[in-house]
Amino acid sequence: MADIKLFRFSDAGVVELAPRTGIDEKSLHNLLEKNLESFMGIRFVAREHGTGRIQRGHIDSLGLDENNCPVIIEYKVRNNDNVINQGLYYLNWLMDHKGDFCHLVRLRLGDEAARNIEFQGTRVICVAPDFSRYDEQAVLQIGRNVELVRYRYYDSDLILLELLNTAISPFEEDCSRSGEDCGENGQPNVGMPHALQERLRGMSGELEEIYLDLLAFAENLGEDVSIRFLKHYVAMVRFRNFASIQPLKSAIKLWLNLDPATVGLEEGFSRDVTGIGHHSTGNLEIDIHNRADLEKAMPFMELAYQRN
Numbered sequence: 001m002a003d004i005k006l007f008r009f010s011d012a013g014v015v016e017l018a019p020r021t022g023i024d025e026k027s028l029h030n031l032l033e034k035n036l037e038s039f040m041g042i043r044f045v046a047r048e049h050g051t052g053r054i055q056r057g058h059i060d061s062l063g064l065d066e067n068n069c070p071v072i073i074e075y076k077v078r079n080n081d082n083v084i085n086q087g088l089y090y091l092n093w094l095m096d097h098k099g100d101f102c103h104l105v106r107l108r109l110g111d112e113a114a115r116n117i118e119f120q121g122t123r124v125i126c127v128a129p130d131f132s133r134y135d136e137q138a139v140l141q142i143g144r145n146v147e148l149v150r151y152r153y154y155d156s157d158l159i160l161l162e163l164l165n166t167a168i169s170p171f172e173e174d175c176s177r178s179g180e181d182c183g184e185n186g187q188p189n190v191g192m193p194h195a196l197q198e199r200l201r202g203m204s205g206e207l208e209e210i211y212l213d214l215l216a217f218a219e220n221l222g223e224d225v226s227i228r229f230l231k232h233y234v235a236m237v238r239f240r241n242f243a244s245i246q247p248l249k250s251a252i253k254l255w256l257n258l259d260p261a262t263v264g265l266e267e268g269f270s271r272d273v274t275g276i277g278h279h280s281t282g283n284l285e286i287d288i289h290n291r292a293d294l295e296k297a298m299p300f301m302e303l304a305y306q307r308n
Contacts, residue, residue, distance in 0.1 A: 004162065006154055020153040025077045028151070031159065032075065032127065033061050039161060040125070041066045041240025042073075043113075046104050051093045059090045062104065064113060066241050066281045067230050069121030070094060070101055076128040084135060087124035087146060094122060118230055125149055131164060139165055163239060166226040203249055210294050211247050214254070217298055218243060221305045232279035236301075242308035243301050244280030251289050254297055255282030256304040263300065269293060270300075 006017045036042040042063035051057045061073040072090050076083040094101055098119055106114040123145045131148050139146045148164040200208050218236040219225055226237045233255075236243040246253040260272035260283055274283040282304075286297050 004152065004160065006152075006158075006160065017154045017158070020155070023077055023153055025075055028077060028127070029060060029075050032073070036061070036063055036073075039239070042071050043109060045101075045108050049104070051090065051097075055089075055093050057086075057090065057093075059093075062094075062101070064105055064109060064117070065121075065123065067118060067121060067228060067235050067237075068113065068116045069118045069123060069228075069230075071123045071125060073125045073127065076126070079128060079130045079132075083126040083128055084138065084142075084146060084148075087126050088142070088144065091122065091124050091144065095119070121145070121228060121230060123147060127151055127161075136165060161239070163224050166224060200247060203247060206290070207247075207250075207252065210288060210291060211245070211252055214245060214252065214288070214294060214297075214301075218301060218305075221302060225305070235280065236305075238305070238308055240308055241281045242304040244282055246279065251287050253278075254286040254288060254301070255280045256284040256286065256300055257282045257308050258284045258300065258304050260284045263303075269296065 008015050008017055032039060033044060033047060036044050042065050044061070044063055046062040047060070049059045049062050051059065059072055060075050061071075063071040063073065065071050072087055072094060074083050074087045074090070098117075102114045102117060105117060125147045127149045129152070130150055135148065139148060147166075150162045150164055152160040152162075154160065200211070203211070215227060215234070219227055222238075224238050228235045228237060233244045233246040233253075235241050236245070240257070242257050244255045246255075255273070255278065260270075260274065263270070263284065265271060268287070270284060270286045272283060273285045278285070284300070284304075286293075286300065288294055288297055
């Protein structure tokens, strides 16, 4: 895998910053866990959570992401540690102990957070200094929501986090097995869940095309973009959400993780929803009714991608 090079430049010239070595796992764990929301948009739930007598083990960190999906995080400071298998082991535990996780969330984040957990979007994040090409291929073959994050320490106060793969939507499945509606040649329609397919049936043909074009535009912004179909909306994610979409019968609601004060608002097209309750994340709301609105919305979505 090609390495990332970091340089400090000034009028005097350029100096390459060499990654620090000798970092212990506890220090890595402490740094990321204390800043989970800033680094990855994840709310902390529990640390070193025991999995009981039968499945004996301790999960490094448990969290809840912006989309109310559970997150398991495992940290390793050596490349040869099998962190992926360990994460999958704990994923099986969590899916068999949903009640225990709900209890932890209720204690830490309150009743509302516990009621709105979306277990179908459960993720495993493996954090290590590096991964081999075999690791990346293995994750693709596993077909589970496993994300690989490589870290590098520089100087005394710099850390680089690199997302090496995009998560797989838990709703993507072969429609020939599931019985869901298919597109041409028996292929599934972008892996959307049944609830969203039902909503699309009530939309006009033009609006449905705009919705699919918006999904395609988001996905093509970069290789690090994941599209996650959730109960009430579709999330566009890098490390954290940069956009969310909710298709309605007469319009498409688009929420962007941008400060509305930094963009020009247009009545009937965009508005500031800071402090106004809505299903998804993002404080800039855009209403898309036609293709002209879509063209106006695309630069804002690209800006949200760049800033997140």
